[in-house]
Amino acid sequence: MTEYRVEGRGRVNRAKPVKFTFDDKTYEGFEGDTVASALLANGEHLMGRSFKYHRPRGVVTASSEEPNALIGTTRGGGKGRFEPNTRATMQEIYAGLKTESQNKWPSLKFDLGAINDRLYMLFSAGFYYKTFMWPRSFWDSVYEPFIRKAAGLGKAPTEVDPDHYASRYLHCDVLVVGSGPSGIAAALTAGRAGSKVVLVDENSEMGGTLLSEPSVSIDGQPAWEWLEGAMAELDRMPNVTRMTRTTAMGYYHQNMIGLVQKLTDHMADVPEGAPRERMWRVRAKEVVLAQGAIERPMVFDGNDTPGIMMAGAAQTFLNRFGVLVGKKPVVLTSHDSAWYSAFDMADAGAKVVAIVDTRETVSQALLDEANARGIKTYLSYTATGTKGRLRVSALRVNPVRNGKVGSAHLLFCDAVLVCGGWTPSLHLFSHTKGSLHWDEEAKVYLPGHKTEDVHIAGAGRGLWGIAAALEDGTKAGTDAVKSLGGNAGVATYEVADDRTGTGITQKELPTDRSAGKAKAFVDFQNDVTAKDIRLAVREGMKSIEHVKRYTTNGMATDQGKLSNMNGLTIASDALGKEAPQVGLTTFRPPYTPTTFGAFAGYHKGKHFEVTRKTPIDSWAEEHGAEFEPVALWRRAWYFPMAGEDMHKAVARECKATRESLGIFDASTLGKIEVSGPDATEFMNRMYTNPWTKLGVGRARYGLLLGEEGFIRDDGVIGRMRDDLFHVTTTTGGAARVLNMMEDYLQTEWPDLKVWLTSTTEEWATIALNGPNARKVLAPFVEGIDISDEAFPHMSVRECTVAGFPSRLFRISFTGELGFEINVPARHGKELWEKLWAEGQKYDICPYGTETMHVLRAEKGFIIVGQDTDGTVTPQDAGIGWAIGKKKPDFVGKRSLDRPDIVAPNRKQLVGLLTEDPKTVLTEGAQIVADPKQAKPMKMIGHVTSSYWSESLGRSIAMAVVEGGFDRMDDTLHIPTENGDAVPAKVTSTVFYDPAGDRLKVE
Amino acid sequence: MLLIHCPYCDDTLPELEFAYAGEAHIDRPADPSKLTDEEWRDFLFIRTNVKGVHAERWRHINGCGRFFNALRDTVSDRFLTTYKAGEARPDMQTLEAAE
């Protein structure tokens, strides 16, 4: 038995001792303990160093709002399973768990960073804005390294998290958040009425307050027996689901609640393949929030000394975990609840030194009970200091009479249990933008106007005591069932020995010392003191939102669960205004820190996005292709042979295609079938080109603009019939183009009889290019003559190729004789293999997207999205010829006359040839006219495409340049990162075969 | 995640199935060439950016594929109603009276 464990108390499993480590020292606890309760059982309060001043800090709560006891944990398996900032109060222990303290060097007990504590003035409110402003030269040498060193809480993991995270949807009638007495009563009520109920709690077991109040009895049963019965009843109902270790972390529109369920963080042996956490997206018809209330610290000098903690937490450590947090505690309070904590401690064998209450009077019953236990009581007292640095050894207290603080004396102790009142927990309600109204009497915010189908029960509504909670929970359950159109029986509960009570809240406690020297903390996690808040007000911050940002009060990972109300009370006092006039900051999801894994769920690694593969993808893989992602597609990039790098492979592929024959998988091209009696009219309105006179069996380059006149997409479009167009789009633009077409068709021209069908995945598309393309294709083609006369450039026919039904295009994106064969996707690979076999006679060469890019650039063909960027018009790109000038209208036509579109000196697409033919420019590089000008230089454009051209034996590039068409033969300069500039001459974008002779292979 | 009623499917479905498509009731002029530069600019770029009830277009893109219109309160992010493309914007008073 460890020193502070109390026989006969608590719910931990005494039959199962558990060993774990904290800062490499082995500790023993029991199954059911948290790291915090097990360390406390060993007498360890010191669990961390504070964020800013590196002050020693002890655990202050027994729950998820813990601001101090944040530890690093390494869960089962180690590698990649390190997590910083785990709350020691929530992490259950198991055999082999490794934990460590944070923000300390070299050790928790002796931390050099604590020097910051002496530099207090440097860090006061607004220090982020003030301290580091001047002199400028100090930024690089002093301030930034300093901030970098000081910033951050815990240390970030350095390995990839190997765990996986699950994700599910859930629909229910009533979701109950919180399983204290009100949550249980609500779940019982709705469950008995037959509603589909889900009850969740972030703790490892349900019961909430009941776990800390075993002396209460309900319906004649001790609280824990009643609790067991209630859980058994809920578990018997098939319509009720209970989930522990499950945090309702966010409340979103229309009653969608995000739940994060921790599945394995408490296990020594994690089942193979078990997810670590599961994110539930719950759509509940009704929500009951029974989140209880959070105990408020008291603000006085030295209130962060280890050994000082919330009185309710001490009661929980005693009753739930069987741990005395001290043997000689002093209780400091302004609420009756802490008196009961004192009584429980005394009854468990502690020598309670005193109860110090700031109030002038308390009930005689409490005084009698204190007297019966021999506990001294001090009413109308204040606390003004502490003794002890790593552990509190005395509390300095003074009487307050008529507003005057009297002389001090010390109460020697080993713990101080504090209660400064209770704050209803309304975080989730705040997520819904439900309004809060200020209760002047209780000095708390309570739920006001609701925006969702939500009911708030128990301490969250400012109610106190278990009888009140059960009754209110029952009412919430009944109301929820009623809203669902049902009827619930109203149970009543007989509660004996209920510990009802009242209390007050206050600003920082009065002191006889200089308030300016007090280290009276409001926000433990961000090290914000009462003085900081008053300073912020003096420096002009009037709204709580400004005070918050200036001081960082409430901006830590606990979102001010302990500090916001004390901060508000002090700020409103400093401003001389009532709290509601000063306002309240908004709580936002998540309720407690949530792993990225829980949000990502399955969407990581290979499952981050779908990978679309063409029917020919497996062939490319078998033949050693390197792949690149294009939109969601995986495309063969190049096909390296042994010993080849990309440069060599691409040079070989280019040469082979220009000299004989290349084969290319173009299946990813977007394809849309535009059909119907008004198909031609629709095409005329959508695309810039004229379509009326395009004959059946002919194809044309089509250009699509946005209504603002800029190029959106392009592609070759074939006319299959009078009423049927085979439209191709860019690989990445297919979905966008279809959406745009649907938009115009549905909403602007609903009178047109046109049908649009995406056929991208219906067709496999194989491109054959090179002087021998026809020779290899011809033997496979049936039904048509593909000679140059019968099937000239820009033709399309339906025929069969190798016996497969086909749409065969004669087009070229390389400048060589070219064909694109579309066959049903399921035949794609077989056709490819047949062409591959036949092509061996001509040294057929498979090429990838890189070679495709080079070959098209040699011809000056643009790639939308690479050579254009959403601000390029057809004229800018030098393809004004694609505009049907006689057409009265098309999408974007009016914009081509906009003043800024016809203005001179627009950026225009030109070719660039470097003076040194070996220099390949960097894509994206900026262009200047005079490289000798002073910096910053005037940038007149940028390089859009740049390659080594094997065919030309030199580099080529395309660029958009201001007034580029008027700069032909000028020399421009492209500054490089090593300080010099590459001269290059402006040219036409067509570098290869400008006359187009190579298309005319007989 | 919002739930949105598709007036074509006549079903209320999760936001994931839908795509936003800008402000509603901005008709493309029948003959854009008749518009002045200023009028055309207004058609292209000028939007109301309401604080309050906003008429806007949505597409049931991962469902029936239809474009429709909605009235949504940009303050509360609440959908007040949805209606088919081509229908007139519902009058708020009639809408409230019907509730």
Ligand SMILES: [Zn+2]
């Ligand atoms: Zn629909």
